[in-house]
Amino acid sequence: MTVEPAEERPDLILVVDDDDDIARFVEFNLRLHGFDVARARDGQEALEMIDKRRPDLAVVDLRMPRVDGLELTRRLRANPMTSALPVIMLTAKGMTVDKVHGLTAGADDYLVKPFDTAELIARVGSTLRRNKEFREVSPLTGLPGNSRIRREITDRVRSGVDYAVGYIDIDRFKSVNDRYGFVRGDEFIAALARCLHGAMVRVGLPPAFLGHIGGDDFVIVCAPEQVLPLTKRAVADFENTADTLYDPDDARRGYVELKDRRGNIQRAALVTLSIGVSLSVPERRFTDPLEVIAAASEMKSVAKGQPGSFVAMDRRRSDGHRGIDPRTAAARRSGQPIEPDPPAPGLVG
Known part of the structure; x- marks a missing residue:
């Protein structure tokens, strides 16, 4: 009997934003480029969803009710099970201090709103690629695995x-x-x-x-x-x-x-x-x-x-x-x- 190799699943992106218009825009364009997408309205809902679905990357708005993007990123980094999950932070235009706070909390990259589709897809793709390459590297030698x-x-x-x-x-x-x-x-x-x-x-x-x-x-x-x-x-x-x-x-x-x-x-x-x-x-x-x-x-x-x-x-x-x-x-x-x-x-x- 010939066993066909399992088809590789698309990367799952978790979009965390309380603004429905932005969340729908991000979801639509990610799906259009072959990604699977899950959505959460705030950091607390995101944490509950991450326990169930294990996304490959999270796109997180900085300012949200209950648990905001900074606190969500800190909690992800503090948990050994989610510490390696790549995070792209969404920040407001001109708010340099928000970028600094996001990166300090552990975000891997950031997007300044408003952003276009090309930039969104490019940053998601490059962050996923860097993360996968990092996971494949031997911690002892730094060489690919x-x-x-x-x-x-x-x-x-x-x-x-x-x-x-x-x-x-x-x-x-x-x-x-x-x-x-x-x-x-x-x-x-x-x-x-x-x-x-x-x-x-x-x-x-x-x-x-x-x-x-x-x-x-x-x-x-x-x-x-x-x-x-x-x-x-x-x-x-x-x-x-x-x-x-x-x-x-x-x-x-x-x-x-x-x-x-x-x-x-x-x-x-x-x-x-x-x-x-x-x-x-x-x-x-x-x-x-x-x-x-x-x-x-x-x-x-x-x-x-x-x-x-x-x-x-x-x-x-x-x-x-x-x-x-x-x-x-x-x-x-x-x-x-x-x-x-x-x-x-x-x-x-």
Whole structure:
């Protein structure tokens, strides 16, 4: 049985205004541009409605009976369940102090009455977009998260251009958390994010994309010819940076000591990177974003089986034959190039 994907619902905008004429004008134009709309006459009614419907954005008049726009915004910001709800405040023309009070209370933007349709739609659209992008950003690294990563790969699939997707994680990252705790572990993750970003800047145009799946997992999307210079630079920078994050004694001897469940001392080598890369090129053109990610994940598993930091690149063609290309590898912790065993069919390592 084929299951059709659920259709994405339109964004729900809550319009809060005791002036029926303005509220109807805003509702009509929002619906005309594809938004769903709910209305409330004051802040108290809005709070009751928000508990039931969970809007994506609120357009709020400043001056209303009972609970006005300022108090409504303050209450929304004070409640963890509604603190991230974007608010656009409606203010009277020439009342600069109202704009200041609205922004101070936590409004994301404001509209000065009277306003035209184009400005209304533009401000609603841009505020929704900023809010969604903010929610998708990793709080640790500031990088785009899963939804944004999927969109980036989908855009490349639809464009028909050649591209590469790299799936990256830290080998033996658990040993860092076990030895030093999660705070130090977060420092390693943040360091990898900086090293990957720095490598992307160095490879130049066309612009590459970097996303943070979560934990120590990252994704890069770039042109095929950028993969090697980008990953080699990132690996070298990360290994050098990681050495400074270990305690000096652990870094000097090249491993950390951990106790297993039976109390026995185990040694874990210092961290390295495993990178799996899938390529969408004329010889093998991906048409499904999930297939691209799955191929990169498969290559990352291959890289995990190699010593030191390693890049495993999938060069299988659509007809099942292996593409002919030089082997590609990142740098070992010793600083010397990796000389791996001959790659398995369909792989370039």
